[in-house]
Amino acid sequence: MGLALPTERHYPMHTYRIDLDKKVNLDDFDPAETRYAPGGKENAEQSLLQLNRQLEALQESLYAEHKHRVLVVLQGMDTSGKDGVIRRVFEGVNPQGVRVASFKVPTPVELDHDYLWRVHQQTPARGEIVIFNRSHYEDVLVVRVHSLVPEAVWKKRYEQINAFERLLTDEGTTILKFFLHIDPQEQKERLLERLEKPEKNWKFNAGDLKERALWKEYMKAYEDVLEKTSTPWAPWYVVPANKKWYRDLVISTLLVETLQNLEIRLPAPFSAQEIAEFRRQLSQEDRSG
Amino acid sequence: MGLALPTERHYPMHTYRIDLDKKVNLDDFDPAETRYAPGGKENAEQSLLQLNRQLEALQESLYAEHKHRVLVVLQGMDTSGKDGVIRRVFEGVNPQGVRVASFKVPTPVELDHDYLWRVHQQTPARGEIVIFNRSHYEDVLVVRVHSLVPEAVWKKRYEQINAFERLLTDEGTTILKFFLHIDPQEQKERLLERLEKPEKNWKFNAGDLKERALWKEYMKAYEDVLEKTSTPWAPWYVVPANKKWYRDLVISTLLVETLQNLEIRLPAPFSAQEIAEFRRQLSQEDRSG
Numbered sequence: 001m002g003l004a005l006p007t008e009r010h011y012p013m014h015t016y017r018i019d020l021d022k023k024v025n026l027d028d029f030d031p032a033e034t035r036y037a038p039g040g041k042e043n044a045e046q047s048l049l050q051l052n053r054q055l056e057a058l059q060e061s062l063y064a065e066h067k068h069r070v071l072v073v074l075q076g077m078d079t080s081g082k083d084g085v086i087r088r089v090f091e092g093v094n095p096q097g098v099r100v101a102s103f104k105v106p107t108p109v110e111l112d113h114d115y116l117w118r119v120h121q122q123t124p125a126r127g128e129i130v131i132f133n134r135s136h137y138e139d140v141l142v143v144r145v146h147s148l149v150p151e152a153v154w155k156k157r158y159e160q161i162n163a164f165e166r167l168l169t170d171e172g173t174t175i176l177k178f179f180l181h182i183d184p185q186e187q188k189e190r191l192l193e194r195l196e197k198p199e200k201n202w203k204f205n206a207g208d209l210k211e212r213a214l215w216k217e218y219m220k221a222y223e224d225v226l227e228k229t230s231t232p233w234a235p236w237y238v239v240p241a242n243k244k245w246y247r248d249l250v251i252s253t254l255l256v257e258t259l260q261n262l263e264i265r266l267p268a269p270f271s272a273q274e275i276a277e278f279r280r281q282l283s284q285e286d287r288s289g
Numbered sequence: 290m291g292l293a294l295p296t297e298r299h300y301p302m303h304t305y306r307i308d309l310d311k312k313v314n315l316d317d318f319d320p321a322e323t324r325y326a327p328g329g330k331e332n333a334e335q336s337l338l339q340l341n342r343q344l345e346a347l348q349e350s351l352y353a354e355h356k357h358r359v360l361v362v363l364q365g366m367d368t369s370g371k372d373g374v375i376r377r378v379f380e381g382v383n384p385q386g387v388r389v390a391s392f393k394v395p396t397p398v399e400l401d402h403d404y405l406w407r408v409h410q411q412t413p414a415r416g417e418i419v420i421f422n423r424s425h426y427e428d429v430l431v432v433r434v435h436s437l438v439p440e441a442v443w444k445k446r447y448e449q450i451n452a453f454e455r456l457l458t459d460e461g462t463t464i465l466k467f468f469l470h471i472d473p474q475e476q477k478e479r480l481l482e483r484l485e486k487p488e489k490n491w492k493f494n495a496g497d498l499k500e501r502a503l504w505k506e507y508m509k510a511y512e513d514v515l516e517k518t519s520t521p522w523a524p525w526y527v528v529p530a531n532k533k534w535y536r537d538l539v540i541s542t543l544l545v546e547t548l549q550n551l552e553i554r555l556p557a558p559f560s561a562q563e564i565a566e567f568r569r570q571l572s573q574e575d576r577s578g
Contacts, residue, residue: 064491086385093384096375096422100385133385188571195567198558202353209570269487278484281498282477 012036013253016237018230024223031181032242037249044249048088051252056093058259062127063097065264069124069173072255073132075141075225076180077218078208079190081241082133085180088248089255090131099124102133115139115157116164123168136161137177137225145217158228165234175234176258178251179222180241184215301325302542305526307519313512320470321531326538333538337377340541345382347548351416352386354553358413358462361544362421364430364514365469366507367497368479370530371422374469377537378544379420388413391422404428404446405453412457425450426466426514434506447517454523464523465547467540468511469530473504 013036018024037044062068074082086100101122110118116136124130140161144154165175182190191212194204211218230236237254241247270278302325307313326333351357363371375389390411399407405425413419429450433443454464471479480501483493500507519525526543530536559567 083385087383090384092381094376095379095382095384095387095420096372096389096391098384099388102385131384191571192568195559195564199555201558202556204559204567206567209567213574266488267491269490270484270493275484278493278495278498279481282480285502 011257013237013250013257016239016250016254018226018236018238020231021227022230024226026181026219026223026238029181029238029240031183031186031240033240034243034246037246041243041245044245048245048249048252051249051256052089052091052093054256055089055252055259058256058264059093059097059129061264061266062129062259062262063094064127064266066127066267067172068262068264069126069168070129070259071124071132071168071173071175072129073135073137073175073177074180075135075137075178075222076241077182077187077215078205078211079187079194080180080182081244081247082180084244085178085248085251086131086133088244089252093129097127098129098131100131100133103135103138115143116160120164124173126172136164137229140225141218141221142211144221145214158224161229162231162234165229165231169233174258174262176254177230177234177236178254179226179236179238180247181238182241184212186242187212300546302526302539302546305528305539305543307515307525307527309520310516311519313515315470315508315512315527318470318527318529320472320475320529322529323532323535326535330532330534333534337534337538337541340538340545341378341380341382343545344378344541344548347545347553348382348386348418350553350555351418351548351551352383353416353555355416355556356461357551357553358415358457359418359548360413360421360457360462360464361418362424362426362464362466363469364424364426364467364511365530366471366476366504367494367500368476368483369469369471370533370536371469373533374467374537374540375420375422377533378541382418386416387418387420389420389422392424392427404432405449409453413462415461425453426518429514430507430510431500433510434503447513450518451520451523454518454520458522463547463551465543466519466523466525467543468515468525468527469536470527471530473501475531476501 034040037047062070074085076082090098103119106115106118119132119136122130122132140154140157143149144151169175191204191208194200226236226238237250239247239250323329326336351359363374365371379387392408395404395407408421408425411419411421429443429446432438433440458464480493480497483489515525515527526539528536528539
């Protein structure tokens, strides 16, 4: 594995990682499970706070080092919590150095290009963490489910995407991909909540009901995505996301562990000589001014 | 005034606003004063916490309404606290909907265009807050101080900038510009601190000493900026920034007051009829599925 992560005992959350070409059946994944948080929600809140502080510190080092690039891909059905992850996992992390790219329905100009054109423009720069709220994977999800391009076209995309992500990682980008896994019952409750609270109505989109009706088709498309594009260099994680706190715990843990693995080093400090010289310049100026 | 702000009694921080064509002498502005925080730092921490929560809520509404655009311009000498403002004032505000654009030394491609070309690309979209960490004002600051273009060229830029910012505001952008005002003694202390702490060395740039030697020239250039480009539609505020907590208090207050003045409204909630219809669709599907 590209990330060279050791045993489950040390990094249990990494069992949510999908291995390339492993047959994936989403029915085998329980969206409601919370197996690595035996202490439940209350204990998790503590861990989350701690992970958030670690993430804050790691992001600052990453920014200072100005070497690595980090790309976080968030995918999932409507209401699965993509916005919530951005809000909670990245709470308090310096907005300078963290950027969110949301991929909506492509514009006419974007459609005049290949589907990776607009995506490539949004990839992270050195020292930067970029979160994709939806991504190029929509081009093998919504595009497939609604037959927006012929099957012969979207079928080629898995390999194209793997090659694209390979390029990014070869050039110094670390990629983490999270599928936020909820079940239709959970979505129904969340949609009803959006209807019940007038101040949440704006989040409810009548179109969501149409997509919801295609749940099975979407799960099939997601299974193919997970099976065909979870590579050693850009792994997919299936995140149990019925419980929001557990979803955040899993993602925070994986993020922190991955950043720690990068062995980020701050730029070398100055030598005593250099510091003395700078000090001399600063005090000399007082005498001349 | 475009913002139609009433008396100093109600909005005291607005006295830091510069009026167009008012003669500006930065010696008249005390970078160390804290006049609107009689309770000192401890009381200010409380206010800051409260302002931060208000900002968080206002940003969420702004994002939901998807109507206004907000541009915050941060300018100031090295170590004046631009990064600190981004970190502290915007702490906890949802990174989705807040974006930082840092303007560094222009690339060859950027230099092949006019100086506002790269800036225009970074202006906020509907519902978005964008923070400029340095900005097009460098094109009448560093560019002027180092004579990177002839005087005849940079002299025209004040009017060009006013026209550009007028366009942005006419089209729905609210602009706030903050000059973080510190004195050379404060800068010296901050530079020394960066030298003393090895983990802060990376923030120290030998080039900063050269810019520091040009302090008077920079102040002259800033005075012209403040005098010529503080318009009713895009006002400049001179923020006393020797005290970090006071700097953050002034900026948070001005931001919150300005956003409150926008009278942001969430999109209208659904009617009872619409809600009933959505509910019907959600329950019907259970019977068919």
